[in-house]
Amino acid sequence: MSTVIDTAPYTRFHKRLALACSGGPLLDGYILSIVGVALIGMQPQLGLSTADVSLIGAAALVGMFVGGAVFGVLTDRIGREVMYTADLLVMIVCSVASFWADQVWLIVALRFVLGMAVAADYPIATSLLAEWLPTRHRGRLLGKQIVAWYAGSVLAYVVGYAFLQLGGEGSWRWMLASSALLCVVFLLIRRGSPESPLWLAQHGRQDQAVAVVRKHLGVKVTADQLLAGEPDSADERLTAGSVRVLFSPAYRTRTLFCGLFFLCQVGPLFAMLTFGPQILGSFGLPGGTVMDTLGTGLISMVFLLGCYPALRAIDGVGRRPTIVWSFALMIVPLALLGVWPSAPAAVALVALCAYAFLCGGPNVLDWTYPNELFPTHIRATAVGFATSVSRVGAAIGTYLLPLSLTDLGTGPTMLIAAGVTAIGLLVCAFWAEETKGRSLQAASGSPRREAVHSL
Template sequence: MIINPLDDAPLTRFHKKLAVFSSGGPFLDGFILSIIGVAMVQISDQWHLSAAAQGLIAASTLIGILFGAYVGGRMTDRFGREVLFTIDLIAIIAFSVAQFFAPNVIWLIILRLLIGMAVGADYPIATSLLTEFTPRKYRGPFLGAFVAMWFVGAAVAYIVGQLLAQTGDVNAWRWMLASAAIPAIIIVLARIGTPESPRWLVSKGRHDEADEVMRKVYGPSVSVTDLPQEEDANVGVKDLLRSGYGTRMAFITLFWTFSIVPLFAVYAFAPKILGALNLSGDAVHVGSAVITILFLVGCVIALFLVNRVGRRPLLIHSFLWSGIALALLGFFPNASTWIIMALFAIYAVVIGGTQIMQWVYPNELFPTEIRGTAVGMASSLSRIGAAVGTFLVPMALDSLGIGMTMLIGAAITLLGAVLSHFMAPETRGMTLTESAALGTAPAPSRQAAPVAA
């Protein structure tokens, strides 16, 4: 294996700080999407909201993420990673504070739509920057940690929301929504001074600036001459889809969709689903909390496995065994409480592999010039399926029943396993140039170079 000063650099304090600051985006995503669930109780009472209005408020952030991820991806490839790395968080701070003064439901929906756009934009910006600086040995775990941070943000949101709700303040819901500005301020201050990606600078012909960054990060003996030559990928969206990268985009979008459609449905409607499975009272609330924790546990376990077992086996097995768990729930909806909770626990833990690969594969399979665009587009397209699936879950439970609903979720998940078997490449141990180059990425059957854990 060829040693490269960038891809094989030792892990430094700079890399660790960048990983933490970059994961601020998914933390805020989990916080913002979860805090609205706690705040909605008080908002609905004060504004006498209909079910449709509540749905629009909850969905507005997801819709914003859909557009923001694509726009952010395009902008980060055009204008660079460094500037947008802080601008998007400043927007989150401003719109979060503005929610405190929202006079009616229309303004609240608009503000949450704008927040969603800023959150969505941060994903391709932050992941591109982290990918292009991180040594290959740590790239998979660092990118996978993005998903884990989403669940950390969600857990913090529930704690903050409950504490504020217990104050009895009529404006508690306003404080809840505005509270997202606090972690956003901390993150944006921490991000100040982050250098631009030397790979992106070189792609724009700014070699002197790239040299300066590389000497600062990797040492005085490293320069742009140490950057591997990437193939020319200066293409638009239509050209991207028509080129060989179109197949990769299709794979990423499909496996991402197959992964999050059942997961979003289970996560969003866990109490309702558990109730339909004959759980009641405290068992529903405890079960919902346990499932949330286990989603995080599953992501953490997957972080330790992504380099040990490889990307492709992790994705396939994650889809396979989580799909089987959902299928058993569908075939045996009247099983005992302990069996139901055990199957849900298996699903929540095992699906973690597909969750972390949502950020590993898109960043490894596309070159620098279109990496942000590709990540943003895949994130946006997958949200469409997730939104539709989440919207249909309550109707499916009412019209089809819990058993058939779980079987549909199982079918979608197992379809992801089949797709991954035929299309998932193995990129473990590769440099970014190797994994992103058309014609050189390994076929599914090829073994990747071993990497130490």
């Protein structure tokens, strides 16, 4: 059943909310990518070992694992709006503190907390956005959140390159601190963003839910109309933010699907973005402060460009065929580099760009699927859980990639990445559902939902 939100006209309010919610992904892309450039100067200045570099690269991802798991649950229990700006304040403090950090343990600790704050933003912002969007625009605007991620990543390499040119390798402190400025910008953009009317209605605040819809959408609605198609409110209050519900018979398969496809996608992806210069260097691209950094920036740009045809595909051919075919094709360039580790640098760059472009399908569905497949009372919990699981893969990949390049070589490393992607293909082939054109309540509905009520 559709609600007034599902059928509402698309307005400037939706555009502003989508921009405000894009802050988390953009900052994630920036914070995770800028460290790859900063390590160029950080490693010789601080005398970092390979293990130190791996720890610094993986620290934010481990923090995201913790943050996604904890703050997704809290978001379903205490609301989307409560923590909407607090996480940005934490990012500002950690970014500024990074300027003075000169010990490995302190840099690792600050990036761990940064990761927690970034991961907190995903369940807060994407669930809030999903619960305000009309059906026709939901897939596109949720998918565009990953565009913000790659925009942040590209910006990080541009800023990093500029710092290297102007300040040399010693400018790495300014690189790490620069994310504070972006946080301030999004703090200003987020001023006045409303709470989710669905969350308000489910938590006994029906008058506020009705008022906020009238204010921002300009239509009159009742609480019953807002909650049409949702589970009974009494059950929601009992199970809001419950990880147990995610693994109940009603949602177990969806939970595994969202977590595993996300993990298999970002494991190789994050490692490549974080240590792009090292990968390209292994194929003979001149190292230093220019060519390898610009080459990785180009790959990041292609990741971004690949999202646009995928955004059209998920609303055209559908979510399921888009993600299945994308994973299948992503294997090809990785396998090519795996069996041809002596490929010229130009061939390696083209292959990695092809992989980046083909990643568009799962990229735009990273937050679309978990927001569509789970109802309001566990939506943020599901997004947080999927984010946490994905960052396990990302952290492992980021930690192991430089060690693998050193100990195993380029070919085996690329074959391992291809194997992880192949697992993602199997997960999608068996479990991916089609949610195109369905209302949020219909997409998140489950024929086995009654099993949740017994918990």
